[in-house]
Amino acid sequence: MSEALPDLPILNRTATPPVGLVLVPTPIGNLGDMTVRAIATLKAADLILCEDTRVTARLLTAYGINAATAPLHDHNEDQRIPALLERLRGGQRIALVSDAGTPLVSDPGYRLVRAALEAGLPVSALPGPNAALTALTLSGLPPHPFLFLGFPPRGGARLAAFAQLRAAERAGLSATMIWYEAPSRAGETLADLLAAFGDRPAVLARELTKHFEEIIRAPLSELANRFANADPRGEVCLLIGPAPAELEDADDLDARLRTALAGATLKQAVADVTAATGLPRKQVYARALALATDQ
Ligand code: SAM
Numbered sequence: 694m695s696e697a698l699p700d701l702p703i704l705n706r707t708a709t710p711p712v713g714l715v716l717v718p719t720p721i722g723n724l725g726d727m728t729v730r731a732i733a734t735l736k737a738a739d740l741i742l743c744e745d746t747r748v749t750a751r752l753l754t755a756y757g758i759n760a761a762t763a764p765l766h767d768h769n770e771d772q773r774i775p776a777l778l779e780r781l782r783g784g785q786r787i788a789l790v791s792d793a794g795t796p797l798v799s800d801p802g803y804r805l806v807r808a809a810l811e812a813g814l815p816v817s818a819l820p821g822p823n824a825a826l827t828a829l830t831l832s833g834l835p836p837h838p839f840l841f842l843g844f845p846p847r848g849g850a851r852l853a854a855f856a857q858l859r860a861a862e863r864a865g866l867s868a869t870m871i872w873y874e875a876p877s878r879a880g881e882t883l884a885d886l887l888a889a890f891g892d893r894p895a896v897l898a899r900e901l902t903k904h905f906e907e908i909i910r911a912p913l914s915e916l917a918n919r920f921a922n923a924d925p926r927g928e929v930c931l932l933i934g935p936a937p938a939e940l941e942d943a944d945d946l947d948a949r950l951r952t953a954l955a956g957a958t959l960k961q962a963v964a965d966v967t968a969a970t971g972l973p974r975k976q977v978y979a980r981a982l983a984l985a986t987d988q
Contacts, residue, residue: 712784712785713786713815718820719731719790721928734819740763740786741790749790760788832896834894844875855885856889872931876927883917890936892914896908896933898930900926947980963978
């Protein structure tokens, strides 16, 4: 059953909650961050799929929402999909929420969305709370391009994953990067970030939208040092700024040229490095000449 939106002049009165599967973001800590449309959509839902029904029950109670709920998490998603598609085919409104924030973003739901799209069933999404974007906009780091990487892998795989990103930076990637992390692993992850990326501007965003919200903007080395033996309290996002372009380019160019000059003529080295870096030949030649003269 569909419930009309509240009578607010700013709302388009003709807008009714969408049919089909609707992705509904929920607060990441501050109960007040439910949108008017999110409330109306959940009230109108025939079924609300929740990551954890007990967590969502608190939100539904706070907003007087009585719709039926059912769990959808990583372990039962595949198995539940056929029955859910059947209900969608029957014209039902099914809302998907996670414990907090935007569904699918480091949360379950992707496989259901794929299946519904492949079956040609309507899927829509409401905008709303998300920790990564809130942290990014507050960070003071360049907001785009940005790269959201979810949770880093654990153990040795983490440093390997960071090294891969660093290699991508050497190949031209230049973006603010954002990770989610458990507070108990923040210290070791910061240490690995420092080892892989070197010192650069970084941010630890803690308890966003909550009473103890804190945005710590500092060089990566300071953050790694500060949290080496003391876990941050509450939920955290970690961000690092893009590699400083000028230093990166200069270091990179010199290193490439030294290697090339060691095994080729100046002309050949310039040709190889120009092709590899995409930098103007004139710039590469001038630098190669300077290095060759220094030797
Ligand atoms: N779907 C959620 C979203 O849209 O942001 C993210 C879910 S993910 C399982 C949970 C992680 O998001 C936490 O471990 C933390 O890294 C980050 N997070 C969630 N809420 C946060 C908050 N209030 N402050 C800082 N980080 C938060």
